[in-house]
């Protein structure tokens with residue numbers, strides 16, 4: 001297992017290398033001189049030249065790349081051209097809100113999707129199942145921005161239960177944290193609950209007719225325990241990948257929701273730095289998002305060995 | 315101990331109603347081993363699952379009958395009461411040991427679940443009991459093997475684990491539905507020996523369901539032959555093998571190797587297909603395939619009738635007529651082979 005983990009970690013190196021080439025090229029594939037783009041059309045020749053020097057743009061491309069890569073490997077992602085702050089610090093400052101939102105949304109997704117799926121499978125021969133299918137279909141087709149605005153109107157404006165926007169860190173009190181994150185997390189969760197519940201239901205309906213479930217019933221085990229213990233844990237395996245994809249997506253920052261609710265997360269940062277043509281920050285954020293995806297995937301592969309003992313990598 | 319009276323188990327399907335078990339009556343005494351034989355699709359599994367009340371409802375329903383276990387009717391019993399019987403007083407093992415164990419739980423967990431569902435034991439005691447059970451069914455090094463997952467066992471070993479699970483509460487009745495069908499021949503023999511030794515040791519009544527008469531010959535005191543959802547012949551194992559009383563049983567015997575007489579006989583497969591259980595043939599269900607069928611068989615649906623001392627058969631032919639026709643047919647066939 002440790003050997004496999006190490007091997008997988010090593011295999012991330014070429015992946016991240018290719019990603020870094022692409023990220024590096026962003027600056028150079030955008031038409032026009034990056035320094036001019038950053039400074040604007042009316043900038044003087046001198047200031048453009050100075051910025052080019054600061055960004056290293058006056059050197060050959062290959063030299064620039066390895067120089068850039070070397071710095072990143074040493075933890076130096078460059079400086080924001082907008083605020084002159086180190087890119088790494090800026091990103092770290094924005095992880096908190098996005099991470100909070102991710103955790104909150106994930107908890108909501110699991111808390112609602114799991115019992116719903118179990119209940120639907122329990123009542124699988126009733127009209128509940130077709131109803132469930134329609135509702136989940138409706139759920140996954142809700143436009144996020146529309147639903148967000150609807151909730152804000154309903155629960156922040158008409159009935160001011162929650163704030164219209166804003167963010168409070170976990171450290172400023174759990175209740176305050178929940179108070180600010182509930183609506184955005186709920187919107188993020190809402191579009192995914194249907195998907196996760198549907199995956200779980202499909203998996204459970206497949207497992208429920210397996211021979212080993214009949215064995216469990218033949219032991220005299222209660223149907224509710226059969227469903228929750230035997231059926232559910234087998235259905236969880238195929239659903240894990242879906243949940244992981246959702247987590248990776250949320251961790252990469254959710255531009256629309258973070259913008260609507262003015263949550264200073266990764267998505268917000270990405271949008272802002274694109275407006276400011278702050279290339280070092282854009283590059284840093286994209287590298288960060290790529291790393292998240294790769295790491296979440298690795299984590300899921302490792303998680304599988306715990307969920308399914310038949311999977312052995314060594 | 316177990317008495318089944320006029321049981322019907324029908325299945326609702328798109329094409330109609332499958333009469334999988336159609337008016338079946340029999341009884342099982344404590345400690346006896348009874349075989350149920352019949353071709354695949356004759357309703358053996360549906361009957362077995364009826365005894366556990368484990369047929370999926372829907373599509374299966376029971377329009378008629380009683381299943382009396384220790385005097386109580388399982389058909390009208392509440393689910394919570396049934397659960398106290400399942401795995402406790404009546405246990406069941408299945409055809410495919412590969413898929414009958416939960417792939418993601420350790421053997422230990424699955425055994426302990428069987429024990430603790432019915433017995434108020436601490437985890438430690440249940441663990442000790444689990445080791446005993448595994449030893450009992452012949453699994454070497456049970457303390458260690460208990461921590462393994464099903465996929466780490468061979469087919470025969472998994473069936474032993476299934477038997478251990480079934481025996482966890484010392485049931486009065488063990489239903490084994492084709493327990494050796496999925497296994498290699500040598501392993502089959504070992505599993506059958508194990509079942510026989512359990513029967514001897516604990517006096518558990520066993521219903522052994524199979525399409526293989528050889529299995530029945532080895533294990534059963536009494537045999538019921540099933541055809542298209544009905545019992546068509548019933549008697550002691552000797553009755554069935556040496557005093558066969560109706561054409562289906564006879565055809566079944568002729569289609570299988572190594573039993574009955576010397577073993578130098580030709581195998582004669584049963585011609586035709588098992589009948590459609592949604593719209594069975596008019597008259598006797600076996601008439602389209604029966605070598606002895608006469609005009610009467612297209613009209614009369616025979617019921618089980620006494621052929622002497624607990625030996626029952628469902629055929630319009632009397633024992634004498636049947637023996638006579640059988641002799642004629644065998645003589646003709648011998649001529650055919652020679653000429």
Ligand SMILES: Nc1ncnc2c1ncn2[C@@H]1O[C@H](COP(=O)(O)OP(=O)(O)O)[C@@H](O)[C@H]1O
Pocket residue numbers: 325327332334352353354355356357358359360361370373591
């Ligand atoms: N769940 C089910 N749904 C529909 N038909 C079924 C179901 N279970 C059994 N049957 C049908 O019932 C008949 C008897 O099946 P079964 O008892 O499994 O036969 P056996 O065990 O003797 O091979 C078959 O025709 C089979 O197709």
Ligand SMILES: [Mg+2]
Pocket residue numbers: 358359360491492
């Ligand atoms: Mg069967």
